[in-house]
Amino acid sequence: MKVLATPLSLFLLLCFAIGSEALPAISARQENDVGITVPQLIVEIGTDTFVDNTVTAELTIQNPSDVEITIDHITASAGLDGVIYASIDQSFSSFVIPAASSASSGAIPNIPLVQGLSASLSIVGLNLDIINANVTLRSGTTSGSGGVADTISNYAQAGVTTEWTFIS
Numbered sequence: 001m002k003v004l005a006t007p008l009s010l011f012l013l014l015c016f017a018i019g020s021e022a023l024p025a026i027s028a029r030q031e032n033d034v035g036i037t038v039p040q041l042i043v044e045i046g047t048d049t050f051v052d053n054t055v056t057a058e059l060t061i062q063n064p065s066d067v068e069i070t071i072d073h074i075t076a077s078a079g080l081d082g083v084i085y086a087s088i089d090q091s092f093s094s095f096v097i098p099a100a101s102s103a104s105s106g107a108i109p110n111i112p113l114v115q116g117l118s119a120s121l122s123i124v125g126l127n128l129d130i131i132n133a134n135v136t137l138r139s140g141t142t143s144g145s146g147g148v149a150d151t152i153s154n155y156a157q158a159g160v161t162t163e164w165t166f167i168s
């Protein structure tokens, strides 16, 4: 105890504590020059959920920029407390978000519950975290055409407002 109380030991402990917090951020640097956010996530639990452990989700994305953007592809992991419960890997043919507006992805079906159904029941009703997402998009599109290719990588957002619905 006496050894631990020396200033050097405290300094080393502090370095360790800060270092362990900082590591994930360094290995997964976020690039999000468009500044998108996800104001809402809708998760639909249907009869399929109980058959093949999948859910349907719908993402609303906010585009704060002054040009239209078009989202072409999203890979994302969502969950809680660092545990991934669902993985999305989806291409879009027409996910256009006007300047300074938000738009919905539409239904994204067949999203696997990677922890299985019973382990996932504990998160039903809670606001999920986007743990990591990579987005391929085009910036400055005109009704979804043209634009400049851009990517958002390692996007994370804690506590996304999540609406849970049950479809029978």
Ligand SMILES: *[C@@H]1O[C@H](CO)[C@@H](O)[C@H](O)[C@H]1NC(C)=O
Residues within 6 Å of the ligand: 075, 076, 077, 132, 133, 134, 153, 154
């Ligand atoms: C996003 O890309 C990074 C590499 O830049 C990768 O480590 C990460 O797993 C990807 N995220 C998803 C959800 O695929």
